Structure formats: C-alpha cells, structure tokens
Amino acid sequence: MITEEHLYAIALRECSLIGDINFQKLIRTFGSAEEAWKKAKREFSKTDGVGKKTIADIGNEEYLKFAENEIKFCEKNNIQIRLRHLKEIPDLLNECDDAPAIIYQKGNFDDSLQKISIVGTRNMTSYGKEFIGDFFEASKSSKYISVSGLALGVDKEVHEQSIQFKIPTMAVLAHGFHTLYPPKNRKLSEKILQEGGTLVTEFNSSRKPDRENFIQRNRIIAGISPSTIVVETGFGGGSISTASFANDYNREVFALPGKITDLYSQGCNQLIFQNKAASISTVKSLIDSVGLNHSKEKVAELFPYSETDIQLTDSQESIYQSIKAHPQVSLDDLAQMISVPSYKILPVILELELLGKVKSFSGRQFLAI
Numbered sequence: 001m002i003t004e005e006h007l008y009a010i011a012l013r014e015c016s017l018i019g020d021i022n023f024q025k026l027i028r029t030f031g032s033a034e035e036a037w038k039k040a041k042r043e044f045s046k047t048d049g050v051g052k053k054t055i056a057d058i059g060n061e062e063y064l065k066f067a068e069n070e071i072k073f074c075e076k077n078n079i080q081i082r083l084r085h086l087k088e089i090p091d092l093l094n095e096c097d098d099a100p101a102i103i104y105q106k107g108n109f110d111d112s113l114q115k116i117s118i119v120g121t122r123n124m125t126s127y128g129k130e131f132i133g134d135f136f137e138a139s140k141s142s143k144y145i146s147v148s149g150l151a152l153g154v155d156k157e158v159h160e161q162s163i164q165f166k167i168p169t170m171a172v173l174a175h176g177f178h179t180l181y182p183p184k185n186r187k188l189s190e191k192i193l194q195e196g197g198t199l200v201t202e203f204n205s206s207r208k209p210d211r212e213n214f215i216q217r218n219r220i221i222a223g224i225s226p227s228t229i230v231v232e233t234g235f236g237g238g239s240i241s242t243a244s245f246a247n248d249y250n251r252e253v254f255a256l257p258g259k260i261t262d263l264y265s266q267g268c269n270q271l272i273f274q275n276k277a278a279s280i281s282t283v284k285s286l287i288d289s290v291g292l293n294h295s296k297e298k299v300a301e302l303f304p305y306s307e308t309d310i311q312l313t314d315s316q317e318s319i320y321q322s323i324k325a326h327p328q329v330s331l332d333d334l335a336q337m338i339s340v341p342s343y344k345i346l347p348v349i350l351e352l353e354l355l356g357k358v359k360s361f362s363g364r365q366f367l368a369i
Contacts, residue, residue, distance in 0.1 A: 002071055006081050009033035010067035010204065013101050015057035020084075023101040025050055027085045066206075073205050079177055080105040090115075096223040096249055100202035104177060107198035109145055109168055116290055117147040117221045117246075119239045120154030120231035121264045128232040128264070129157055131256055131283075135229075136161040138283050142292040145170055147225055149217060150185055150199075154231045154239075159188055163195050172224075173201035174209050174217040181209035215241050222246035227290040230255040230277060233267035243271055252361070253277040254286060257354060273350055275331070275364045281356035285369065289359065312357075319348050320357055324368035331364040 012033045013023055026036040029047040037058060040047070044055045057063065074081055082088035082103040089103045090111050118135075120128060132154070136146075146162045148155040150171035162169035171192055173181075177199075180186045189199060202220065203213060218238060222228055222245035230253065233239035246253045255277035258265025271277035280286050312320060322338050323329055331349075335342040349366060352358035359367045 002075065002081055005033055005086070006083060007064070007067045007071060008037045009083050009085075009102055010070050010081070011063040012037055012058065014063045014066055014204075015055075015060070017054045017057065020098055020101045022050055022054060024085070026055075033083075033085070070204050070206075073178070074104065077177060078106065090224050092226065093220065093224045096219070098219065099223060100220065102204075103200055103202055104204065105198060105200045106177065107193045107196070109170060109198045113168070114144045114291060115147050115170070115225040116144055116292070117225040117228040117242070118154070118158045118231060119148060119218075119221060119228065119233075119242050121233045121237055121239065121267075122151055122153035122155075123234075123264055124153040124157060124232060125262070125264060127258060127262075128154055128256070131231060131280075132157050132161055134283050135286070136165045136167065139287055139292045140165045140167070142287075144292060147172065147221055149174070149214075149221055150189060152182055152184065156185060156188065159192055159197075162197070163191060166195075169195075169197040170224075171197070171199050172217055172220050173199060173203070174213040176201060176203045176205040176207045178205040179209070214238055218242040219245040222251060223249050225251065227252045227254065229253075229280070229286070229290075230268055230271060232256065232258070232264040234263050235266050235270065237264075237267050240267055240271070243276055247276055252290070254280050254289065256280045272353065272360075273346070275346070275360055278360045279350070279353035281354060285356055285359075312352075312355075315348050316352055316355075316357075319345060320352055320368060323349075323352075323358055323366045328361060328365045328367050331366070334366070 012018055025047050026040055030036040030039055040055045040058050044050060044052055082105055084094060084099055084101050093099050146158055146167055146169045148158040150173060159169050159171060169192055175181055180189055218241045222242050228242060228246040228251060230239045230243055243253045253276060255268035255271045257269055257272055257279050260269060272279045318338060322334060331342050335345055349358055353360060357369055359369050
C-alpha cells in the first residue's frame with residue numbers, strides 16, 4: 001500500500017544532496033520522511049553531519065510534484081515502492097550502512113529464502129557457461145533465490161538457467177522501470193516475472209542506465225546475499241566492484257579460477273590471489289560452502305580428483321598441516337607459527353585452494369577442508 005510517507009520519501013530522496021546515508025540520518029532525527037520534509041530546514045542543527053547546504057532543497061514543491069507523478073507511474077505499472085526505514089527492503093540488505101532508502105520492485109519473492117548472487121563478464125566463454133550450467137544442475141533440489149544484474153553474458157545465463165531449473169531469480173537493474181537495458185533482455189525480464197521472479201531497482205523512472213549507475217547497482221547485488229560467486233571477469237571488470245562491496249559487507253566471495261592467459265579469468269585469479277575471494281575447486285565444495293548442501297542428487301565436480309591422487313609438496317604439506325591444526329588461522333599468525341614470510345606463504349595457499357585442500361575467508365583467514 002502506497003502512503004503519504006512514500007510520497008515524502010521519494011521527494012526527500014530526490015533532493016540533490018540527500019543520498020541514502022543522509023536520508024537515514026534525517027529519519028533517525030525526525031522519525032519519518034514526512035517530518036523530515038516539514039522540519040529539517042528549520043531544525044537542521046539537530047542532525048549530526050547534515051549541514052545547511054545539504055538540506056537546502058528540502059521543501060521544494062517541485063520534488064513533491066515529481067513524487068506524485070512517480071507514484072502514479074508505479075501504480076499504473078504494478079510497481080511496489082519499498083522503504084528501508086519502514087523495514088520493507090530485504091533484511092540482509094538492510095544491514096548495509098549505505099543500503100538504498102527506496103527500492104522499486106516488480107514481482108514478489110520470499111525473503112526467508114537464501115539468496116546467492118552470481119555475477120561475471122558480458123563476454124562469457126564456454127568455460128563460464130559450463131560452470132553455471134553445472135552449478136544449477138547440482139543445486140536444483142535446493143531452495144534459494146539467484147541474484148544477478150540482467151546484463152548480457154554471465155547475468156543472462158544465470159537468469160535463464162534459474163528459469164530452466166525452476167529456481168526463483170532476482171534481477172537488479174541499473175535504471176528506472178521506464179526502460180529496460182539492455183533491450184535484448186526485455187523478453188527475458190518478462191519471462192522472469194512470468195516464472196515468479198523479481199525485478200528490483202533503487203532508481204526512479206527518471207533515471208537512465210548511465211555508466212555510474214551500474215557500480216551503484218552492484219552494491220545491492222553484493223549486499224542482498226550472504227554469498228557472491230564471480231564466474232568470469234577481466235582486470236577492472238564490473239564484477240570486481242561487486243566483490244569489493246561484498247568484502248566490505250563481510251559477505252563471502254567465491255571466484256572461478258582459470259588460466260592466467262585467459263583474459264576473462266584474470267580478474268578472478270586476482271581476487272583469489274589477493275584473498276578477496278575463495279577459490280572454487282569443485283561444484284560440490286562450492287555448494288557445501290554456500291550452504292546449499294541439501295541436494296540428494298549426485299554432484300559432479302568441476303575439476304574431478306581423488307584424494308589419493310593428490311601428492312602435496314613439502315611446503316604445501318607443512319602449510320596445510322599448520323592450517324588444519326589451527327582452523328581459521330590468520331595469515332600473520334600462520335607466518336609467525338612456521339617462521340615463513342607471508343609473501344612466500346600466499347602462493348602456496350593459492351595452490352592448496354586450487355587443489356581443494358584449503359578454503360579462505362575474509363580477513364585473510366584459512367580453513368583446511
């Protein structure tokens with residue numbers, strides 16, 4: 001139900017210097033968007049960190065007219081308006097300090113279901129496509145929601161595989177609902193809704209798919225899920241920003257390793273090497289790690305191996321046994337423990353991750369598998 005509070009929230013958020021964080025400051029001070037709209041200009045000194053310049057636009061009638069038109073647009077197009085301060089946005093996303101003040105949503109989803117964000121390059125290779133297919137095949141009996149960004153390449157494959165395996169999927173857009181970008185995915189967006197999925201965006205109907213919006217969009221993809229999987233990406237690809245947001249939010253990040261000569265594996269390899277993502281060694285271990293291990297189906301491994309086939313080198317064995325004896329040991333503690341510099345330990349840990357012997361966590365902590 002759209003209320004007066006939704007009207008004032010949209011108007012307040014439209015003010016030029018009222019971003020999501022300042023919006024929350026005003027809500028904490030005045031209790032509601034309506035009260036902030038009516039009182040903030042006179043009583044701005046009550047709000048820590050919000051100066052006179054920041055609230056200069058509050059009270060502008062043009063923004064209220066904009067909000068009225070936005071509400072009419074949403075009602076006409078079956079778009080829900082969800083406000084963070086009314087606890088209407090997903091719980092996990094709400095934990096993020098810079099979560100959107102407003103979410104526009106088409107379709108519905110069960111917020112109690114676990115969400116798994118899966119992202120990657122628009123230039124997906126057969127390697128990435130095969131991995132995505134294997135992941136959805138292996139997790140098809142689990143109940144969860146896949147989350148991606150409706151871009152071409154990896155995102156598109158994630159949404160399509162979700163639909164194929166009857167797994168609800170959520171597409172996070174980088175623009176308002178007045179358009180659909182890229183246009184090639186319009187039919188896919190309609191199919192997502194038809195199959196019980198969801199489209200969400202923080203952008204109102206006046207916002208176009210500008211370049212900067214995609215980075216902003218990525219923080220929602222990272223914040224809404226406990227785990228983010230990076231399938232393929234090059235150096236500096238958009239998925240790197242999603243992984244960075246996920247790290248900042250203390251979420252788990254997993255990356256699919258590849259050859260160092262493969263352009264769209266280089267970003268994933270870098271994330272793993274820098275301890276910003278755990279290496280994916282098998283589909284089975286990934287499903288266990290993200291908590292989708294309830295499947296009774298046989299799970300095929302991405303890189304099949306037998307425990308008896310793995311022969312560790314002396315340095316690998318030494319580091320592995322030390323990690324095994326001290327679960328979730330930090331890199332610094334491990335270096336001190338075995339009297340080896342951390343820069344010499346990291347490459348060996350990466351090798352152990354690729355062999356499926358070690359799992360890394362945020363904060364440069366490690367666990368023997």
